[in-house]
Amino acid sequence: MGDEVRVPIVYDTDIVAARTEGRRLALELGFSKTDATLVATAISEVARNILVHAREGVITISGLLDEDIAEITVVASDEGPGIRDIDLALRDGYSTAGGLGLGLPGVRRLMDEFIIASEDGKGTEVTLTKWHRR
Amino acid sequence: MPVPILKQGDFLIATVQSALSDREVLQLQDDLAERVGTFRSRGVIVDVTALDMMDSFVSRAFRSMALMAKLKGADTVIVGIQPEVAFTLVQLGLTLEGVNTALDLEEGLEFLRSLKRRRRNDGR
Numbered sequence A: 001m002g003d004e005v006r007v008p009i010v011y012d013t014d015i016v017a018a019r020t021e022g023r024r025l026a027l028e029l030g031f032s033k034t035d036a037t038l039v040a041t042a043i044s045e046v047a048r049n050i051l052v053h054a055r056e057g058v059i060t061i062s063g064l065l066d067e068d069i070a071e072i073t074v075v076a077s078d079e080g081p082g083i084r085d086i087d088l089a090l091r092d093g094y095s096t097a098g099g100l101g102l103g104l105p106g107v108r109r110l111m112d113e114f115i116i117a118s119e120d121g122k123g124t125e126v127t128l129t130k131w132h133r134r
Numbered sequence B: 001m002p003v004p005i006l007k008q009g010d011f012l013i014a015t016v017q018s019a020l021s022d023r024e025v026l027q028l029q030d031d032l033a034e035r036v037g038t039f040r041s042r043g044v045i046v047d048v049t050a051l052d053m054m055d056s057f058v059s060r061a062f063r064s065m066a067l068m069a070k071l072k073g074a075d076t077v078i079v080g081i082q083p084e085v086a087f088t089l090v091q092l093g094l095t096l097e098g099v100n101t102a103l104d105l106e107e108g109l110e111f112l113r114s115l116k117r118r119r120r121n122d123g124r
Helices: A012-028 A033-054 A103-110 B022-038 B056-071 B083-092 B105-122
Strands: A004-009 A057-065 A069-078 A113-119 A123-133 B005-008 B011-015 B043-047 B075-079 B100-102
Touching: A004 A012, A004 A033, A012 A033, A012 A057, A012 A069, A012 B022, A033 A057, A033 A069, A033 A103, A033 A123, A033 B056, A033 B083, A103 A113, A103 A123, A103 B083, B005 B022, B011 B022, B011 B105, B022 B043, B022 B056, B043 B056, B043 B105, B056 B075, B056 B083, B075 B105, B100 B105
Parallel strands: B011 B043, B043 B075, B075 B100
Antiparallel strands: A004 A057, A057 A069, A069 A123, A113 A123, B005 B011
């Protein structure tokens, strides 16, 4: 199965659309309701980061069903200002946007894999993955 | 879709009907702050049974809501947080500090009434 959904993030309602798609796909892949909620919440956080820091970007959600494992991957990418200090951005309580500073560090705790690539001035790409044994 | 707010005696009850966009969350925050003043409410219940997720934005908005209401003399209770939503909040490290919570609408109302009784007995 190679289901993939692409949600452009331009308005705040797109955040709702992206997390709704994420939840739907997670449930389709057999994730529990709790895991689907974790995935939806993680998508909400990274989608909002796009709006707040880069104004627009794209969320791509894809699922993979293997013989004994199901996997959901979320890629949030933008061409915004990038993150100057990734270590700092991943620290609990650090925020440049007046938030709680729990967005990215929180997302990291919600998902199984968290990869962040960012270049100052060129944009950010966050890749999140969650697995479950079937 | 705006969140409907009902006036029930001294209390306001806001029942979230569906997933909320950020703008709708902020709208609810403003509406509640305004109505607490208009109706001289002493308590606010926000029923989030229909919310299938609460992220850092929503949780921060609820904290601000509760704080604003408090400054106008009203206590806020969030009711109906779904188990998986509660689990996610804990994972995210969001504590909803300063916000009262109750299982459902009934318990929320009971909580506000008991606060009111206590205040009356204290002569405040």
